[in-house]
Amino acid sequence: MQNILEIENVSKHYAGHTALDDVSLNVPRGKVYGLLGPNGAGKTTLIRIINHITAPDAGRVMFNGHQLTQNDVAHIGYLPEERGLYKKMKVGEQALFFARLKGLSNRDAQIRLKQWFDKFGISSWWNKKVEELSKGMAQKVQFIITVLHEPELLIFDEPFSGFDPINANLLKNEILALRDKGATVIFSTHNMSSVEAVCDNITLINASRNILTGNVAEIREQMGANRYRMAVTDSVSNLLAGIDPLLAEHKIEKTEGDTTTLIIRANPGVTRREILRAANESADVTLFAPALPSMDEVFITTVENFNRENK
Amino acid sequence: MSKIGIIISREYKERVTKKSFIITTILIPILMIGLSMLPALIMMFHEGDTYTYAVIDRSGIIQPQLTDTSTLKFVAIEDSLSEAKQNKDYDGVLVIGRDILTNPSDVTLLNHSASNMDGEMEIRSQIKKAVEDERLKSYNLSNLSEILDEVRAEVNITTYRIDDNDGEDSSALPSEVSFAIGLFVAFLLYMFLVIYGQMVMTSIIEEKNNRVLEIIVSSVKPEQLMLGKIVGIGLVAVTQIAIWAVLICIGVLIILPGIMPAEVMAEVSTFNSGQFDASTAVNDPYLISTVAQLSEIGYIMELFGYLTLFLVGGFFLYASIFAAIGSAVDNIQDASQLQLVALAPIILSIALATMVGSDPGSSLSTWLSMIPFVSPILMMMRIPFDIPFWQIATSLILLYATFFFMVWFAAKVYRVGIFMYGKKPSLKELIKWASYK
Numbered sequence: 001m002q003n004i005l006e007i008e009n010v011s012k013h014y015a016g017h018t019a020l021d022d023v024s025l026n027v028p029r030g031k032v033y034g035l036l037g038p039n040g041a042g043k044t045t046l047i048r049i050i051n052h053i054t055a056p057d058a059g060r061v062m063f064n065g066h067q068l069t070q071n072d073v074a075h076i077g078y079l080p081e082e083r084g085l086y087k088k089m090k091v092g093e094q095a096l097f098f099a100r101l102k103g104l105s106n107r108d109a110q111i112r113l114k115q116w117f118d119k120f121g122i123s124s125w126w127n128k129k130v131e132e133l134s135k136g137m138a139q140k141v142q143f144i145i146t147v148l149h150e151p152e153l154l155i156f157d158e159p160f161s162g163f164d165p166i167n168a169n170l171l172k173n174e175i176l177a178l179r180d181k182g183a184t185v186i187f188s189t190h191n192m193s194s195v196e197a198v199c200d201n202i203t204l205i206n207a208s209r210n211i212l213t214g215n216v217a218e219i220r221e222q223m224g225a226n227r228y229r230m231a232v233t234d235s236v237s238n239l240l241a242g243i244d245p246l247l248a249e250h251k252i253e254k255t256e257g258d259t260t261t262l263i264i265r266a267n268p269g270v271t272r273r274e275i276l277r278a279a280n281e282s283a284d285v286t287l288f289a290p291a292l293p294s295m296d297e298v299f300i301t302t303v304e305n306f307n308r309e310n311k
Numbered sequence: 312m313s314k315i316g317i318i319i320s321r322e323y324k325e326r327v328t329k330k331s332f333i334i335t336t337i338l339i340p341i342l343m344i345g346l347s348m349l350p351a352l353i354m355m356f357h358e359g360d361t362y363t364y365a366v367i368d369r370s371g372i373i374q375p376q377l378t379d380t381s382t383l384k385f386v387a388i389e390d391s392l393s394e395a396k397q398n399k400d401y402d403g404v405l406v407i408g409r410d411i412l413t414n415p416s417d418v419t420l421l422n423h424s425a426s427n428m429d430g431e432m433e434i435r436s437q438i439k440k441a442v443e444d445e446r447l448k449s450y451n452l453s454n455l456s457e458i459l460d461e462v463r464a465e466v467n468i469t470t471y472r473i474d475d476n477d478g479e480d481s482s483a484l485p486s487e488v489s490f491a492i493g494l495f496v497a498f499l500l501y502m503f504l505v506i507y508g509q510m511v512m513t514s515i516i517e518e519k520n521n522r523v524l525e526i527i528v529s530s531v532k533p534e535q536l537m538l539g540k541i542v543g544i545g546l547v548a549v550t551q552i553a554i555w556a557v558l559i560c561i562g563v564l565i566i567l568p569g570i571m572p573a574e575v576m577a578e579v580s581t582f583n584s585g586q587f588d589a590s591t592a593v594n595d596p597y598l599i600s601t602v603a604q605l606s607e608i609g610y611i612m613e614l615f616g617y618l619t620l621f622l623v624g625g626f627f628l629y630a631s632i633f634a635a636i637g638s639a640v641d642n643i644q645d646a647s648q649l650q651l652v653a654l655a656p657i658i659l660s661i662a663l664a665t666m667v668g669s670d671p672g673s674s675l676s677t678w679l680s681m682i683p684f685v686s687p688i689l690m691m692m693r694i695p696f697d698i699p700f701w702q703i704a705t706s707l708i709l710l711y712a713t714f715f716f717m718v719w720f721a722a723k724v725y726r727v728g729i730f731m732y733g734k735k736p737s738l739k740e741l742i743k744w745a746s747y748k
Contacts, residue, residue, distance in 0.1 A: 015743075051529040054730070070532060078529040084522035089325070100317050101530040145526070 003062075004029040004153055004184045005050065010059035012045055019045040020056070021208040027153075027186060027201075032179055034199035034216070035188040036295075038303060042208045043188050044081070047155055050186070051078050064152075074103045077151035081158045081188070083142050085130045092126035095145055102149040109148070116144045120170075135162050143171060147178060154178060155186045160194060172198060192295035202295075204302055211306045216295070223301070224292040226266040229253070230279065231287035236260050242282025246270045263291055314531045315539045322514075322543025327550060336551050340558055362430050364420075365401040367392060369409040376441040383433055396421060405434065415442050488601045489695040490668045496618055497664045497692040503622055504657050504687070507548045508629040511541055512646060515637030515729075524729055533729060534722040537638075541630045541718070548626060549619055556615040563606045571602060579603045617694050617703065624710040625687030629653050631714070631721035635741060638728030645735045652738060660685035664692045671696040681706050683713035720745055 005027040012020040019042045027033045037043050048054045049061060052073050061068040063075075085094055092113065099109035117123045120140055130138055139162055147154060156175065160168040176198060179185055187199060195202060196216065204212035212219065226248070232239050236252065243264075244250075250264040266275055272288075279285050293301070326332055363384040368374035377385045385405070388395055395404045402424065408417025418438060420431065448455060515537075518524045527536055568576055575594050582603040604610055632653040640646045663685065667676040671693040680689040686706045694703065727744035728736075736744075 048730075053525075053528050053533070073530060076529070078526070080522065080525040080529070082522040082525065084524075084526070086325075086523055087521060097317065097321055098526065098530070101314055101527065142526075 002028060004064060005186075006062040007046070007050075008060050008062065010046070010049060010056045010061065012042075012049065012054070012056050018208050020049075022059070023205065023208070023210045024059075025203045025210055025213055027184060029184050030179065030182055031200040032175070032185040032187055032198050034195045034202035035186055035205065036190075036192075036195065036202055036299060037205035039190075041205045043205055044157070046205065047078070047080075047157060047186075047188060050153075050155065051076060074149065075152045076155065077102075077146040077149065077153070078155045079142060079146040079157060079159055081161070083139065085138060085142065087131040088129060090126070091128050091130060091133070091141055094130065095141060095148070098145045099148050102151075104149050112148050113144070116148065120144070136164065136167060139163065140167070143174070147174075151183065153184050153186065155188070157188045158190070159187070160189070160191060192299055195295045204299065206303050206306050207310070212298075212302050219298060220292040220295070223298055224290065226268065226270065227291045227293065228264050228266070228272070228275070229261060229287065229289050229291035230264055230285065231259055231261045232279070232283040232285055233258050233260075234283040236262070236283075239279060239283035243275060243278045246275055246278060259286065261287070315535045315542075318527075318531065318536060318539030319543040319546070322540050323546050326510075326544065326547045332547070332551075336554055340555060362402040362427065363400070364403050364405045364434075365390075365395045365398065366405045366407070367395060368407045370407055370411045372445055373407045373411060373438060373441045376444070377434075377437055380433060383430055399423065407438070411438075412442060412445055415439070485597050485600060486696070488597070488604070489671075489697075492614070492695040493668045493671075493692040494664060496614065496695070497661065497668075497688045500618065500622055500625065500688050500691050501657060501661045503548050503552070504625050504629050505654065507544055507626060508633040508653060508657075509650075511544050511630045512633035512637035512650070513643065514540060514544070515634055515725075516640060516643060516646065519638070519729055519732075520641065528729070533726040537631075537634050537722055537725045538718065541627060541634060545623060545626050545630065548622060552615065552619055552622060556611065559615075560608055560611055563611065564608065567602065567606055575599065575602065579606065583607075614694065618691060620707060621687040621691055621710070624707060624714055627714040628683065628687075628710065628717050629657065631717045635721040635724040635728065638725040639731065639736045639741055639744075641732060641735075649738060649741075656684040657688070660688035664688055668692045668696075671698060677702060681709060683710045686710050723747070 003026045007023060007025045010020055010023050011018070021042075023042070023046065035043050035046070045054070049056050050068070052068060052070055063069075063072045089097075095113050096106065096109050099113065100106060104112070114123070117126065122137070122140060125133065125137070125141070130141070133141070143159070146156075154175075159171060159175070163171060172194070175185055175187075185198075187195070189195060199216050201215050202213070202219065203210055214222075239262075240250065246266055248265045248267050250262055253261045253263050255261075264275075276285070276288060279288070361382055361384055363386060365388045366374050366377065366385050367388060367390075374385070374387050379385060386401070390398070392404065392406060395401065403420060403422040406419040406421070408414060408419075411417055415438070420434065444459070447459070452458065518527075524536075531539075571579075575598065578594055578599045579602050582599050633650075636646055636649045636653065640649065663679060667679060667689050670676055676689070676693060677698075680686050680693050680702070687710065690703060690706045723745040724741050727747050728741070
């Protein structure tokens with residue numbers, strides 16, 4: 001079974017609005033899967049369906065090759081974006097409570113919690129009430145609660161929000177370590193640089209629909225076809241006069257001293273050699289390299305194109 | 312332990328170990344005893360104002376027979392009515408008509424200040440007695456006063472309940488005492504339904520606000536969470552009732568014999584052995600039968616047993632409504648209007664309780680105590696009156712059937728409601744949510 005999770009034509013409607021419209025996606029086992037999309041696109045609804053919190057109106061969710069049931073949630077760990085703990089409850093007691101809700105025995109939960117608390121250096125918090133902790137501290141506890149039962153599938157909704165860079169990095173490494181141990185991670189975020197850093201595959205949900213899905217490298221490659229970064233020390237107008245017939249579009253990225261950097265997209269079929277030859281004749285080229293779009297750019301371009309087409 | 316068990320135990324432990332629970336469990340009985348004794352204490356230490364009335368007795372018969380009491384003083388005057396009215400030394404003027412014997416209503420009371428009910432009653436009964444005595448005298452009976460002394464009687468009823476089975480009639484409480492006990496347990500239940508019902512609601516709103524909910528429902532079904540919470544909090548209520556039952560048992564076993572005079576306890580034991588004779592009793596037979604009944608542990612246990620059954624049924628019924636409301640709103644303020652849906656029947660039942668208690672055997676009372684939403688409080692009001700068991704059983708069955716339905720309905724609303732943020736829903740929307748998939 002290559003895919004741990006298969007979402008098949010899932011739709012969900014609420015009174016007067018559609019949260020998900022015929023969304024399908026496959027999450028391969030042992031990878032980090034990015035779930036992207038603007039606010040209100042339907043990501044949280046999809047995550048709730050995967051967690052068996054709400055049921056889809058149409059379509060189905062396959063987990064490990066069978067239709068998702070309530071029992072499967074024991075194999076899923078979920079860190080919601082809006083997170084919270086019982087404020088008046090002690091940290092250790094609370095962690096035990098959640099661990100046991102996930103089906104761990106009291107003894108197993110104690111042992112594992114101790115390991116994690118040692119690992120994060122927070123053993124002294126065990127008898128503290130949650131209200132005594134800072135936001136970041138509480139989030140660490142929450143992370144432990146999410147992964148403690150060693151789920152096959154981990155779902156993190158904006159896991160890094162509220163963390164300082166050091167702790168965010170610590171968390172990122174833990175997530176990757178969990179993946180290396182065989183866990184599958186679904187990662188919902190607006191932070192595109194973290195997507196590039198950790199995600200293998202992504203799905204972009206916009207206006208309740210899946211509008212882009214695939215491998216991160218392939219998507220960037222594909223969207224970066226015929227896209228180059230070029231720097232010249234001469235006048236830009238001279239350069240453009242020379243190469244403009246070959247280009248579909250161009251954009252000045254920055255100007256520093258007499259060096260101007262551009263992002264250009266060549267017309268299909270135009271080779272690098274042709275561009276370079278034309279450029280060299282009209283300007284002094286100091287840089288010419290393929291320019292893969294950042295995930296930020298992929299996100300913005302895809303969503304904007306979609307919105308324009310579906311107006 | 313099952314998941315619902317884990318939730319129940321968390322909800323239960325969190326509340327039972329709270330200082331406020333321990334304090335209220337001890338404090339409320341003390342407060343209740345204090346409050347119930349307060350009026351008596353006030354009466355004991357408060358010497359009522361004395362009212363002085365000028366009496367103009369045109370018949371000349373009544374005035375000599377009026378006797379001063381602790382609050383009333385009568386002064387015979389010779390002045391005319393208009394003069395007496397001017398005189399502010401008196402609180403009022405009592406004018407007795409010339410033909411009082413033939414027309415007993417020919418009595419006027421003129422007050423300077425607000426009239427006082429107790430005083431008027433006392434004056435009326437004194438005049439009535441005087442008139443009756445005078446009329447009797449007109450029959451010229453010899454040694455009339457001895458006859459009158461002998462005729463006047465203080466009536467006490469010792470009530471028994473006819474036992475259809477073995478023929479041995481069991482003693483029953485006087486109606487006033489049953490009424491008081493009924494009102495006490497009905498009020499207790501009222502308090503529990505409101506306080507613990509709202510506790511369920513606030514706890515759900517709190518979970519929704521601090522977003523703990525989202526994590527829990529990724530492990531258990533929302534329905535399980537709701538049910539676990541209701542059961543957990545319900546168990547807290549039952550614990551409190553059980554503690555109070557034990558406290559009361561200790562009270563009647565140890566404290567009651569201690570504070571009651573020995574001769575009362577002696578008569579109580581003759582009462583219990585069935586040899587009590589009201590006509591030769593030294594103490595008030597009401598007191599004796601009440602003390603006898605209350606110091607019977609079996610009776611108290613039975614009462615608290617029923618109280619627990621109706622508490623559980625009523626609590627589940629109302630807690631599920633409170634839960635549905637709590638799931639739908641974001642804060643307590645928004646809940647206040649919707650809450651009326653749950654509070655109105657509870658308040659209605661406590662309002663009907665005195666009516667039901669004053670005639671517990673009537674068909675209206677019987678029917679009211681069968682209707683699920685008001686039945687817990689109204690049936691508890693009737694139970695001290697020794698009503699037929701089948702009525703209690705029917706009422707319980709109806710109550711439990713309704714609460715099962717209500718829990719099911721609330722679970723459906725709850726499942727949708729907990730993810731609704733922002734908008735303040737109407738009751739209509741809540742009902743619509745129940746039909747969502």
